[in-house]
Amino acid sequence: MRLARTTAAAALATTLLLSAAACSDSSDDGTDGSGSGSLERVEYLTSFGNFGRDAYAWVAREKGYFREAGLEVEIKPGNATAENLKMIAAGQAAFSPLDLTGLLLAAGQGQAKDVVAVAAIQQKTMAAIMSLEGNGIAVPKDLEGKTLADSPSSVVRNLFPTYAKLAAIDASKVKWVNGTPQTLIGTLAGGGVQGIGQFVVGKPTVEAAAKGRKAVVLPYSDVMRDLYGNVLVTSKKIATEQPDLAKRFTAALLKGLEYSIANPAEAGEILHRNVPAAAAAPAAAELELMAAYVTSEIGVGGIDLGRVAGSIALLETAGSIPPGVTPEQIVDASLTPKR
Missing domain, CATH: 3.40.190.10 (Periplasmic binding protein-like II)
Structure with missing residues (x-):
């Protein structure tokens, strides 16, 4: 009897250990599945609603790129450059793609002091x-x-x-x-x-x-050929105090971007699954058109400070911003992707 009770206890203990191990590997428990602890929660704003041009964020999440980077990302629809800028500056979201020219216009009005660009999404304005x-x-x-x-x-x-x-x-x-x-x-x-x-x-x-x-x-x-399109933006607080977070998020998002323009039909379906109101076919067509705006000689995500300086000069000449804005105020070159 004692041997039977001992064997049963051992079997129960083994079962409990196996159950615990199974739970720790679950993709729904907020951990990264590697035993390294909980995923870091991050809130992301799309550029403008939930259109095909923003599908790459959903792709990065569904394909597991964010999870591989140790991140659990909540994706919310953005409301364009100025509103998204306010959210990032106030710490109400961690990352968002904003149009770089819009960012320069805001900087000219003293409204972009608390944010920096860390990667380019589109290499020319759309x-x-x-x-x-x-x-x-x-x-x-x-x-x-x-x-x-x-x-x-x-x-x-x-x-x-x-x-x-x-x-x-x-x-x-x-x-x-x-x-x-x-x-x-x-x-x-x-x-x-x-x-x-x-x-x-x-x-x-x-x-x-x-x-x-x-x-x-x-x-x-x-008529404005040198202007960048959307750039990925974060707060200066994150860029300064959590540069590793910025690099991990950027790398995962850009991986989703590259996958999306290479596989637009699948990316459109992924967006539709996550946002049923977004039809898959038009979303895929948007991504096909966007492909030409993403790639460049300096690589996906790269930002050329010389081109940013040219954009600033153009806006100054047009009287859209006052003199004094510099590329270094807007772009954190230490965090931008390098080829």
Whole structure:
């Protein structure tokens, strides 16, 4: 009897140990599965809503790239450059892609003192005005006398005076009304306005909503060729006190970015699974268009401070920012990816 009780106790102990081990390997228990402890929780804001251009964050999460970096990432829809900037500066989110030109405009107004860029998402600006055939807009000058919609915090809207000056548009003859990431495309498709602020890669999504009407795209890069697009931004506090966190997050996110542009159809499906309102096919089409904006001779994610200086000079010449802004104020070169 004593031997039987001893054997049973040993079997029970073994079972409990195996159960504990199984629990420690679970992907749902907040650990990294390697015995190194809990995953570090991080909040991330997309650039603008949940469109295909932002699918790479969901890909990085679903493919396990964040988990491999020891991170558990909560992804929330962003509300464009100015609003996302406020959230990062206030510590209400850790990372977000912001348009670099929008960041420079904010810096010129003294509003970007607490954030830094740590990687490039797009190597040239994707900002554009988008309309539909039949709305009387074919060239930039046609925008005069028209009504456009965008978020007040959008870089497209805030950069418009500079674009207008360089494209010979009388900005005083263009009316702007407010919109949100969720309503802009529907407002255009429904005829509420003649154009909207949008990234060039939004063309497939706009055309899908317009049900057969072709989109007309006026890219800002036609007159401002050196401007970067979105850059990954974090707070100066994280960059200074937690540089390893910034590097781990950046590497995982860029891995998701590279996978997404190489596999746009799969990335579109991943976005749709996580955000059912985001249709997979237009999301994939956005990523296909975005691929040309991501790669560069200095590698995915790299930032050339010389080009940033050129962007600053362009904005100064246009009168959009005062003298005094430097690339080093905006970009933490010690954290940017190196080839």
